[in-house]
Amino acid sequence: MGQLFHSVLLIEEKCRGCTRCIKNCPTEAIRVRAGKARINAERCTDCGECIRICDNHAKTAITDSLSRLKEFEHTIALPAPALYSQFGREVDRRRVLAALMDMGFDDVFEVAYGADIATFLTTEYLKKQGAKAPMISAACPAVVRLIQVRFPALIDYLIPVDSPMACSGKLAKEMKAAELRIPKENIGAFFITPCPAKVTWVREANKLGSFPVDGAISISDVYGEIVKRLPEISPSHPELKASPVGVGWGRSGGERIAAGISKSLVVDGIHNVIDVLEQLEMGKLQDIEFVEAQACTGGCVGGALTVINPFIGRMNLEALVDKSETRPKLRDELTEDLNLEERLGEFTIKPDIVAVPAFRLDQDVSRAITKAEMIEKVVSELPGLDCGSCGSPNCRALAEDIVQGLAVDTDCILKLREEIEILAEQLLEMAKKSPPALKEDSKEDSAFSKPGE
Ligand code: SF4
Ligand code: SF4
Incomplete structure (x- = not known):
């Protein structure tokens, strides 16, 4: 398997080794070593928490730039619903779309319309799949990756329908290729993304096969140009093809409202998501049918690549939802014009979601059990302050690093102090000692008599 692409990366020169990020990473993927943060690629979900938390701006996200548009004969911008939330309560969606075209795109296709399609696919899937519950939305790629890495037992509970981004890309290319009579491959579709996790999804999906979205450009990169225009x-x-509920997918709770499932749970913010997933893993919350989980606080409006405060973004998006025109014939359009009922299989999530055993202690089960026991022993000997001064996020993580040979117990400053104290006492004891040649006579030396005795 090739190296996993990650959009989140460290700018080493800016990192001061302050250890702030290691405590906030939801998968404990970061360590500070030799004064610099290091990211474990297997564990990272590209959630963007470390970008938000680093005051030194040492974490950033790789995204595509507008220069990639020239690679294609025809280009389409796919703006996330969260993009609209960046420009106040009164913004006209058509102006935002027109600004994107003025920036160089040949066309635009609202991802909010892709959200309408994803809503349709989700409700159809839930109707057909029967009693397995609770089912979890797979729309947030950071949550999907978190489940792969940390909660693999929940993979079967993910709803395997395409994200709004993928639905939009697929339809936009299909329609344009037919209209312009050109191959779909000549059309470049670019998602205007609120978060690094979607950049990663696009890159990885393209690496593994053809994906209907060719690149992802951050909202923060287009924001200034749109404001100007x-x-x-x-x-x-x-x-404007998208319905108000499609637009509403940009904030947490939007998906639940769109799907209209009463027994549903909405959770946002990666640490809250982890709490809920832990409960699901323990078999709790069985009376819930549907879980909408988003890694960012407030949903996509709170993505690490947005510009404005997530709560203000949420307020703006809600105002926009209220004033968006309803689409009374939307369902007919999706079933009759787009024939979606017959095409459900075409909108199944790709690539397949498989477990990523990043937390496995050893491939060999008996060695893994031994290591787990050793970790418990080391944990019991550590001070339990979870201070992070060792460069690991907490004492348990340090214990794991020690057992895996990635750290030593004296990386803990209190352990180091204990060792120094012991050493200092030993030195003191040694300092009191003199070699026999310089010492006063003692009984042990009585075998040797002094001259003249
Ligand atoms: S928060 Fe992390 S990346 Fe930022 S300076 Fe501190 S250790 Fe480095
Ligand atoms: S992007 Fe998220 S998972 Fe990856 S290192 Fe940063 S905080 Fe951890």
Whole structure:
């Protein structure tokens, strides 16, 4: 298997080794070694928490740039619903779309419409799949990756329908290729993304086969250009296809409202998501049918690649949902024009979601058990302060690093102090000693008589 691409990376020169990020990483993927943060690629979910938390701006996300547009004969921007939330309560969606076209895209296709499609696919899937519950939305790639890495037992509970991003890319390319009579491969579809996890998803999916989205450009990279154009631009883009509930997918709770499932649970913020997934893993919450889980606080409006405060973004998006025109004939359009009922298999999530055993202690089960026991012993000998000064996020993580040969117990500063104290006492004892040649006579020396005795 090739090296996993990660959009989140460290800018080493900026890292001061402060250890702030190691405590906030939900998968304990970061260690500080030799004064710099290091990310364990297998464990990282690209959630973006470390980008948010680092005051030194030492973490960043790799995204695509607009220069990639020239690789294609025709280009389509796929703006995430969260993009609209960045420009106030009164923004006209058509102006935002027109601004994107003015920046160089030949076309735009709202991902909010892809969300309408994903809603349809989700409800159809839940109707058909029977009693297995609770089912978890797979729309947030950071949550999907978290489940792969930390909660593999829950993989079977993920709803295997394409994300709004993938649905939009697929349809946008299909329609344009038919209209322009050009191969789909000549059309470049670029997601305007609120988060690094989606950049990773796009890159990885493209690596493993053809994916209907060719790249991901961050909201923060297009924000300034859109702001500049909004006052003057003519809202030329003809038709807004997405429904208000499709637009509402950009904030947490939007998916639940769209799907209209009453026994559902909405959770946002990666650490809250972990709490809920732990409960699901323990077999709790069985009376829930549907779980909407998003890694970012507030949902996609809180993504690490957005610009404005997530709570203000949420307020803006809600105002936009309220004033968006309803689409009374949407279901007919999806079933009759797009024939989605017959095409469910085409919108199954790809690549397959498989477990990533990043927390496995050893491939050999008996060695793994031995290591688990050793970890418990080491933990019991550590001070339990979880201070992070050792460069591991907490004492248990340090114990694991010690057992795996990645750290030593004196990386703990209190352990180091104990060792120094012992050494200091030994030195003191040694300092009191003199070689026999310099010492006063003692009984042991009586075998040797002094001269003249
Ligand atoms: S928060 Fe992490 S990446 Fe940022 S300076 Fe501190 S150790 Fe380095
Ligand atoms: S992106 Fe998320 S999972 Fe990856 S290192 Fe940063 S905080 Fe940890």
